[in-house]
Amino acid sequence: MVERMLRGDRLALARLITQVENRSPAVPTIMKAIHGRAGGGYVVGITGPPGAGKSTVVDRLTGHLRGEGATVGVIAVDPSSPFTGGAVLGDRIRMQSHTLDSGVFIRSMATRGSIGGLARATRDVLKLMAAAGYQWLLIETVGVGQTELDVMRLADTTVVVLVPESGDAIQTMKAGLMEAADIFVVNKADRAGAPALMAELKFAAHLHYASSTSPKDVDWEIPVLSAQAQADVGIAELLAEIRRHGAALEGTGALATRRERRRREELRMLLVEELNASVERRLERGELARPFDEVAAGKTDVYSAARAILDRLLT
Secondary structure (H helix, E strand, O other): OOOHOOOOHHHOOOHHHHHHHOOOOOOOHHHHHHHHHHOOEEEEEEOOOOOHHHHHHHHHHHHHHHOOOOEEEEEEEEOOOOOOOOOOHHHHHHHHHHOHHHHEEEEEEEOOOOOOOOOOOOOHHHHHHHOOOOOOEEEEEOOOOOHHHHHOOOEEEEEEEEEEHHHHHHHHOOOOOOOOOEEEEOOOOOOOHHHHHHHHHHHHHHHEEEOOOOOOOOOOOOOOOEEEEEHHHHHHHHHHHHHHHHHHHHHHHHHHHHHHHHHHHHHHHHHHHHHHHHHHHHHOOOOOOOHHHHHHHOOOOOOHHHHHHHHHHHH
16 A cells, blocks of 8 residues: 555545554554655644634645646645544535546544644554645644644644634733744734734734744744635735745755754654553453552552552563
8 A cells, every 4th residue: 555655646645644643553564665755845734723724725835836747745734523533624625626637635633632632543544644745735724722832842844824703812822832833824814903913913923033032943934924815815915925934944054954853753742642541451361450450559659659650660
């Protein structure tokens, strides 16, 4: 199936993504098989509160990229259905104009309870799309407010989309978006309140840029753009800023450093996940019943019991 995907078979890609989403036992083998090709593609995260027009921005960006001949992979992370666990919204509903375009691959993914606004398997799906040859990889996160900042750990460039009705810039900064954003877009900028929001964001972005305490790996003051995505206004300017940010990262070596950091973080997260799964399996088999019973009975403190369990797991 991997070989078919590498030859351009979209159905094979879709089936491999399903394997990854379902955490099939074949996932390690799949990831090993595509490892040499999984580093391509420029990853853009599109995040922001519900109703900001993120889907429309992604749709219009995709149209501009396709107009240039670039291939695009889109991951739209949706809330989970409480009945099936699947994505509440489907990719055909989101971006109907691109579903028949062979240069675009769109996948809706359910969060399945993951915090951070991103599906647990998003990282692996990005690798699959990159291996399949998609040059641009766009991630649209579910609008869950303050917890959707995990996208910055996956994206090369993070775009935060806001609208005048989504709340003032002070609340935005409290949510940590000033740390996450590489570009701000005030969408639906024809509405009342847009100029005031843009002015406040520009002031905050400049303060952040000038602050000696703000973490920076590249000389970059966050631009604040206006857009009316529904009318395709401001999207060309957004794409130009994404490219300018990418060039700044690449020119200073920050892009390579960020990607190295993400790979280290991925390994750390996988180790924690596997350790947790190992503990759960042993609990189900009853192998750890004794230390748990001793803690429950008050005979052993939790730190001593945890240390004993870890020593047993890691030897």
